[in-house]
Amino acid sequence: MSEDSTQDTKSFGREMWDLAKVIVEALLIAAVIRTFIFGLVVIPSASMVPTLLIGDYLYVTKYAYGYSKHSFPFSAAPFSGRIFGTEPKLGDIVVFRGADKKTDYIKRLVGLPGDKIQMIEGILHINGRSVPKVKIADFVETDKYGRQKTEQRNVETLPNGVKHNTLDYGSTRADNTNIFEIPSGHYFMMGDSRDNSNDSRFQDSVRMVAFEDIVGRADFVLLSLANGGSFMEFWNWPDNIRTDRMFTSLDKVIE
Secondary structure, eight states, X not given: OOHHHHHHHHHHHHHHHHHHHHHHHHHHHHHHHHHHTEEEEEOOSSTTTTTSOTTEEEEEETTBTBBOGGGSGGGOOSOOSOBSOOOOXXXXXXXXXXXXXXXXXXXXXXXXXXXXXXXXXXXXXXXXXXXXXXXXXXXXXXOTTSOEEEEEEEEEEOTTSOEEEEEEOSSOGGGSOOOEEOOTTEEEEEOSBTTSOOSTTTOSSSOSEEGGGEEEEEEXXXXXXSTTOOTTOXXXXXXXXXXXXXXXXXXXXXX
């Protein structure tokens, strides 16, 4: 082998090594960002309509409540509880692990530790007091086939003053419940689409959520694709993208 060939081989080896280091560094940076700073969640169901729509991609602040093992990929952290923990607030939209400790859910926090929660005739009661609910303009839902239906929309005001929209589909089994007493270190979650949400009222997949099982707080919509559009199918974006929902804060109440 000539001296030039040997130099070329060494040069190629160095280039490949440098490329491998760049890739590893980029993956490590991405892992740190996804673990400690933010996550991206896509909405697969209608349980948070009208606040969140199917196809919304959400920015989730991972550090908002501190960190638990679920902040890490595959929940692979060697500790329990939370570190740098900060209590969530009534009205926060929270991403958390369900009862199986694997499935992510997103709901609104409506009950704090020590609170008593009950639904009576479709009205949320916290500690024996009804939460004010005011009917506003109806919400028009459009399914992926273009069919429309109109649902009653309300603005609900929680005891701390947080306002949010809810939907009412009429009389359902979720409109009347027993009293739920929230134990220490746990939170009560409900979907804004009150008659179309599997949440803490049913105590099966969701239950009352332990502080340790909270992943983060959803803060705003980054991207929104109608008709169940996939982020990867960028060629369909012109037909599916909802530009009016991009970079929308979830604190916003649309009346």
